[in-house]
Amino acid sequence: MRRLSKAPPARPMLLILNKPFGVLTQFSDNKGRATLKDFVKVPDVYPAGRLDRDSEGLLLLTNDGRLQARIANPKHKVAKTYWAQVEGLPTPEQLRQLNAGVTLNDGPTQPAQVRQIDAPALWERDPPVRFRKSVPTTWLELTIHEGRNRQVRRMTAAVGLPTLRLVRIRIGPWSLDDLLPGDWRNADIAALDQG
Numbered sequence: 743m744r745r746l747s748k749a750p751p752a753r754p755m756l757l758i759l760n761k762p763f764g765v766l767t768q769f770s771d772n773k774g775r776a777t778l779k780d781f782v783k784v785p786d787v788y789p790a791g792r793l794d795r796d797s798e799g800l801l802l803l804t805n806d807g808r809l810q811a812r813i814a815n816p817k818h819k820v821a822k823t824y825w826a827q828v829e830g831l832p833t834p835e836q837l838r839q840l841n842a843g844v845t846l847n848d849g850p851t852q853p854a855q856v857r858q859i860d861a862p863a864l865w866e867r868d869p870p871v872r873f874r875k876s877v878p879t880t881w882l883e884l885t886i887h888e889g890r891n892r893q894v895r896r897m898t899a900a901v902g903l904p905t906l907r908l909v910r911i912r913i914g915p916w917s918l919d920d921l922l923p924g925d926w927r928n929a930d931i932a933a934l935d936q937g
Contacts, residue, residue: 764776
């Protein structure tokens, strides 16, 4: 991830993008894959954190290096909330394990806030999720305060609930709301201090 200058910009900006599935969280790619430049034409903004290519939803972009660090660095414990469609029906024990924190190959995670939810009203994913007719799926809402690589997917897999679709809906005080994939809007920077 590119680091921005520590000096504050003349006009700090914060954008909320609904990153579509299959888009890299960077502005260039030598393999011709879709990147942020295909959706955001604002100069000098960079992601505050990351969202995997196969994940969708809220991505923050800023031109302010200090704000980028405050949002992305796990030491600031900015909450990130996801909706995860998982394979299978979670047991109370699996939900308890996720809430308590699970041990991954890079160590134990911090406790999370996890609950089962009804299927949310989301846009169609392109390509659609592949289902197995004999295996039901369930939607979970997970809130974490870390930002490890593919953390939510690894957490659900660790308790036997592989993630089929992952959508980030909130980072700190900023939420996706009704923003459609590929669309973006300006965000209130001051909300971080008010939240």
